[in-house]
Amino acid sequence: MSGIILILAIALSQLFLVAAMGCNLYRMVRGPRAQDRVLAFDALYVNAMLLLLTFGIRSGTTLYFELALIIALLGFVSTVALAKFLMRGEVIE
Amino acid sequence: MSRLLPYPLLTVSLVVMWLLLNSFSLGHAILGTAIALFASRAMVALQPSKPRLRRWDLIPKLIYLVFIDILRSNIAVTSIILKGGHKRQTSGFVMIPLELRDRTGLAILACIITSTPGTAWVDYNAANGRLLTHVLDLVDEQGWINVIKRYEHLLMEIFE
């Protein structure tokens, strides 16, 4: 019983996260401004990372943990670059 | 000592990070220490301002405060969003003069403010210490200022 609940919960949370990613996608596509897209892009990364974690739980393996770690630590690099590009028109000065 | 261990706290954190990533074994402790020492040496090249921690004992209090605040804000923002965010007209910018000057302290403050749903660090003038924040639910402007000021004072106590 608890197993079923868990599996359902995993499925539900994955669906939630995919739906969240869908919302992010909407902002990425529609904008309206570049900053909206960047913001949504950053959120997409985080949501993907969470989805990964749920996937890890679902499959019972920690193989994907590093990927989540990398997203957490380095995922923001591209967002920083995007933000800086918006602000300064140049990523590295 | 300081030449060998320029950033002791950093080095220790890195060793802990290594052990968290791998496993708590003697081999990894040795390897992790070596790597952490190397990484700290690399940090010397960048010469960041060295934070001086004065009040270790206040850190748990800070963490607790943040934990609670974030939890509360989560609930608040969730309700705002779910209640139909686009009908409200309460968000706005708040300008707060800060006295905290320590860069590390300010960085932590920025992280706290921004991580807390509902408030965001927008702009900061290092010359006069004025901070512009954006607040999602701006019904009580002074209340927000107080919240932030409280963090500020705590951080000033820790770092200055």
Add this chain to the structure above:
Amino acid sequence: MTHPSDLPAWAALLVAFFLVVGSGLTLTGAIGLLRLKSFYERMHAPTLGTTWGAGSILIASITCFSVLGSRPVLHEILITVFVLVTTPVTLMLLARAALYRDRAETNGNVPGFETVDSLGDEEGQP
């Protein structure tokens, strides 16, 4: 290789709870991104996901693997720390960039250039 269905009931329920809460918060944040009106408002939304959203899921993960592996698995703490440290950087940079862009285009009601920079304290509120 282990499987989550091997979890004891309490752990399974705990994991399930945190998972649903975490993803629910994240979804809420994403909906906020969708529904909130201005960029500065939308900016707050994803932090739901990066704080308690992520936190809950990470707790679920820690619980799950600690119980399965019958020893504490604490990798996830690192993820939490990293997310908490890096997300604000992005948001700060982005918010300031947006502010600049809106100012430069005199777009909407954003605080003027004077807000943080002025010598006097009085003016500058939107």
Add this chain to the structure above:
Amino acid sequence: MLLSDHLIILPILLPLATGALLLLFDERRRVLKALISAVSVLMLAIVAVALLRLADADTGTPTTGVYLLGNWPAPFGIVLVLDRLSALMLTLTAMLACASLFYSLARWHKSGPHFHTLFQFLLMGLNGAFLTGDLFNLFVFFEVLLAASYGLVLHGSGTLRVRAGLHYIVINLAGASLFLIGVSLIYGVTGTLNMADLAVRIPAVPEENRMLLEAGGAILGVAFLVKAGMWPLSFWLPTAYMAAAAPVAAIFVILSKVGVYIILRLSLLLFGAGAGASSGFGEQWLLFGGMATIAFGAIGVLASQAMGRLAGFSILVSSGTLLAAIGLAEIEVTSGALFYMVSSTLTISAFFLLIELVERAQDPAADILAVTREAYGDDLDDEEEEEEVGVAIPATLAILGICFAGCGLLLAGMPPLSGFIAKFALLTAMMNPEGFGAGGVIPAMIWALVALLILSGLSAMIAMTRAGIRTFWAPIEGTVPRVLLIEIVPVAFLLLLCLAITVQGGPVMRYMEATARSLHAPENYIRDVLSAPRMPAPAREAHQ
């Protein structure tokens, strides 16, 4: 394992190590870098010739040299395979490399950073592509040589090069995607990447998967044909080669031959007589495409005003001829084609080197432009280079004229040089499909091909005469170009190689025939590769 057993891998390692080593020296130590590079290329030539002799050794034992990289057995690990064909290609590459590297030492190596490294990596890629016996490793070496060629085609920068380079790069990137699709599709159907193993597995591919296999083969073929320059996938080629610096263009001549080489090898190995239902796959298209390429190349040769373009189109003619010859899939035709390949490669390479020298005389202003463009003043990091003054060697114009005439004869396939032998070998093989004197009906397609070959020679003759007269005869005031000895010697070297294979036509042709025979009967190749013995492993501490 004796040290000489490692000879096979040296053509790859030597340039690699040289290229990497050169990176450790500062860009300003030009003489040292040039010296290292030159020594390495000379050593490469020695190794290549040694391998050629090895491959041709008539010892009765199998002549296919197999090198198991990482000591993993054949269908699993990557193998290097040395047979007559790869040895031939290695030697040809080494010869071109010697010529163009020494030529570049006159001035070109200074016109941009890391020339020698890129050059060495190009050689590494070429040699790797010729040696590897693994389809995906082939892709990797293709990429190595292409990446280096991107660098070299842009070497010296400038609008013309960048514009041409952009097209070159985009098309080759698209080609690389096709390569990957083809290779992976073949893997998906056969489950292996080793070429010899593929040859074994292809006949056994189940009927319902055969079309997928063939689709993979076709896509792969398109990728190679882009490199080989088959019409209509070849329009980028003349422009890119013309834009490239002279020594770069000279070594690039072998680049188009890589595509031809692979098509030759794979079509006979994978889709040859032993390929079951897929036997002969694509031959028709090669023939048609080759013929179209010859026609287009010949037209382009006629239409070219600039000699660089003329040379570029000559490559197309050469590629077309080779592709059509491969499409015929006859042993005699193949051996003629191999001879033709050697001859035309040497010729066009020499021609590219020569063009720059010849055109130097034509328009001094343009020449200055060409040189100063390299050292264009907005480069702040680059200190001023001391200009070596070229000493006009006596009788420069006469020597250039002789070289030009040689190139003309070779390009047009006029007697008595190797260009003629090559064309004659092809023609006589085509017209006697069942063997000399056996009669037989010559199909219309062969007639058309014969006509194309002859007419393409005519067009080259007309175009070369036109260009030669314009360059050497027409100018009233003959300005003698300032040519360094180190520039003309490589040209002469390549042309003398052509002369050598003309005079030694018999032995050379015998080698080509032996090569063609083993290509058309790849059983030995397959057996040798798949049964190559591993070195006995040391007692590994199996850790359970």
Add this chain to the structure above:
Amino acid sequence: MELILAIGIGVLVGSGVWLLLRPRTYQVIVGLSLISYGVNLFIFSMGRLRVNASPVLPSGAPVDPTQYTDPIPQALVLTAIVIGFATTALFLVVLLASRGLTGSDHVDGREPN
């Protein structure tokens, strides 16, 4: 699973091809990137799809090859990713140089008339 991935590959390649045929260099670089995603997935799919069968062996257990997905396409994709990254970088710089030297971001280095 297979159908979804196949459609995904198709869309990636299709979008990439569309961009590849466009006149602006930036469109081409985006197109090439999309194509390389598609192609990488294609290579990957040639090893057939397996969920939760990563080719990472547990320590100390005897290996049953049927329990793992085919690692070879993965190795090939890794190589392809690296090479794709390299060529994207190169093409980027070339397109910048072309824009700088020719004054046009048209793939032919000049605006069509």
Add this chain to the structure above:
Amino acid sequence: MADDTSLILMLVMPFVGSLIAAFLPSNARNAEAWLAGCISLAGLALAISCYPHVAAGGAIHSEIQWLPSLGLNISLRMDGFAWLFAMLISGIGFLVVLYARYYMSPEDPVPRFFSFFLAFMGAMLGVVISGNLILLVVFWELTSIFSFLLIGYWHHNASARDGARMALTVTVSGGLGLLAGVLILGHIVGSYDLDRVLASGDAIRSHELYLPALVLILFGALTKSAQFPFHFWLPNAMAAPTPVSAYLHSATMVKAGVFLMARLWPVLAGSYEWFWIVGFAGMMSLLLGAYFAIFQQDIKGLLAYSTISHLGLITLLLSLGSPLGAVAAIFHMMNHATFKASLFMAAGIIDHESGTRDIRRLSGLFRFMPITATLAMVASAAMAGVPLLNGFLSKEMFFAEAIQTHEVSILDTAAPYVAVVASAFAVTYSIRFIHGVFFGPAPTDLPHEPHEPPFLMRFPIQLLVLACLIVGIVPGLTIGPFLHSAVTSVLGPQTPEYSLAVWHGFTVPMIMSVIALAGGTLLYLLLKDYLARCEEGPPILRRLKGQRIFERIMVTLSWRWARTLESRLGTRKLQPQLRLLVVIAFCAAAWPLYSQGFHPGELVWRGIDLVFAGIWLIGILCAIGAAYQAKFHRLAALILLGGAGLVTCMTFVWLSAPDLAVTQLLVEIVTTVLILLGLRWLPKRFHMDFTEPTTVGARLRRFRDLAMAISAGMGMTLIAYAVMTRTPPETIADFFLERSYLEGGGRNVVNVILVDFRAFDTFGEITVLGIVALTVFALLRRFRPAPDSIELPEQQRIQRAFDEERPDRQHGDTLNDYLFVPSVIMQWLFPVIIVLAAYLFIRGHDLPGGGFAAGVAMAAAFILQYMAAGTTWVEDRLRVLPVNWIGLGLLIAACVGAGAWIFGYPFLTSHSRYIDIPLVGEVPAATAALFDLGVFSLVVGATVLMLIALAHQSIRRLRASKIAAAADEEIA
């Protein structure tokens, strides 16, 4: 002396002489002439020494192996016919050398002349003594080439250049035709050996390929001998120095065509086709040549047309297919050579001594050069066919043949009349030449004062004219035996009975001769005044200039049409090329699928995963969005591209490829930064015409592209689906899975493949990365940004202006404030990322990660610092030497690979073991990890190099603009 070596010697000597001559100093006129003369004489002597063999009716053979497998050896063969020609070539060659010694000016670069001359002589000898038809073609083409060089000797004259080119084009084309024809003969006979071909006449004539072979060979022969309709090149070749004309264009090279026709006469002649083609060409040449010759004003032009006509006579004789005709033809070949060579030399003397060759300007030269005039008169008489001279004899034989019936046809019927008319014309132009030049009033205003030439210059003419006389008077005693051996060697058993006599009685040919002589004289008298003032060229056909038509055709065909065709069949634009590539690749893949009835496989819904589907929905939308936005919203496209990349990465996670996911993600991040760095230098497009596509054409093009894109995508979908749903073949993967841990020492099979099983791939792959980084670096060293992006970005300008305007702000405050807090965090992350990189590196062999991922993560750490604090700041503190990292990485990898050699193993053989360290326990150690270290080093170096090189552009611009500003100030 062995005769077979004498053949080789005869062939080789001129070429060796040619080489020697080329290296003689340019003023060594005498040395050159001595050399050439000696070689000609030696050739003559060798030929004479061969006579005893040849006279007996045999042939001398000599062979050197060249390309035995192709049936092409240097096979030489001298029979009577070849002997006669060899004599002619070396004999007249010697005389021409002698003549040329005096003819060529001291200013001329004589080495070149004699070098080409000797080479030509060698080639011509080669043509006649080749015993292999392909070898004959080789020498044949060589004669064309050296003739080209000799005609163009005075290349500063446009006429010489044009004449040379035309001669080359026509004769080389003919040569190629000949080659094709000979190839067909080879196909029929099974050999190119002349003896075997000559023995296979019946087989050849009855073969279905006889006609094409005939046509092609005749094309070669007729072009070479300047026969109608290919005759036009010969008059233009007269731009050559006169010795060349005398040698090549009368005595030797133009004879090659008729030589070949005679040589192959037993094989090819006798058929209806032969008769018609050869006969028609010969008759037209005979008549038209003679007719045109009358109206030439240039002496050499007159002689050139006369040559065409006489060669036409020979051709006509050969066409008849009768052995007697062949005899006459061979005889006339010799006769024509003697008188025409002497006439050319005489013309040269006239030109040389008087400065002009225009008959209208020349007059009454007899009084200045009586001996030359006399000689020229005798030679002209021979040309006109006056009795007691050699020309008369062969012409009589020709008349005799012309009245015979060979093939009933209009050609045959016309032959006697044409013969008479042409002979009359010959008389006319001969008289015109003599009368116009040597008689009449003394010439006025000639460039030089004419006088007799030096004796040795005239000597060759004397000798040749003497030959004309002797042969003309006592043919049987002089030429008789030689002619007989030649005729026998050509005709073999067909050799007819013939007699060489001056007087055969009052026969029909005699009457025809008389008519011709009388008619010709009469015609000259009628035309005399007209000719003295008319323009060059015959009255009716003056406009019809062969060479002009030829030039026009050449220009049209080889230039205009070629250019048009090239631009039609090709393109220099990129888009059409890519379209073609897509279409061809699509069709290439579709063809086998279509032709074998493709079925993608059953539609299986097993394991449909909603989440996976959802992810892919996002991916698809990202891809389409990126495609849609890339034109105008670059940033949006970049972000959407990142989305698609993320989805790809998720797919790898879902489908059991953690390594791929890690790598893909890291690459994704770096790529985004890289493209952003680039976007700074890609200025916005200003003219955004949102209304496009405007025209129907543009819209159609877009539809076409869309259709192609959709087709390509659908094709990929179908193929991918088909493969994925099929049973996998037995792959080599099991080997790796089984041995990864036991023999590779790693549990992450993918990584073990990368660094061990297929490490060589990785080696190549990192090399690619290194190369690209170097290329990027090299290209950026010379980078010139677009003019509209040289300035600072708009944002920075506004912010800087703001900072400078405000009294309380300083330069750069906005940026400092902007990064004030983020930079702290980014700096503190530096060591953290280093630790992460170390982690990824160390665990790679057993778990997802590895050198590449570690390298990229490390590079990201660097980028972050650059972004946080700027290039200058970072580089003041960190010494980054990426190029060295690249080199080092490659060397490490190479050394690790080569380290196996020491232990006697192949390159890249890895070794792994577990080392027991006290306190720590067992530690895995594999050489593959060292290899991975090389990968790591290279990846860090390459990635950083590319990013930094791009980033450096900003400060370079800054420096450049500062320098420019300083310069401006100085000027001001």
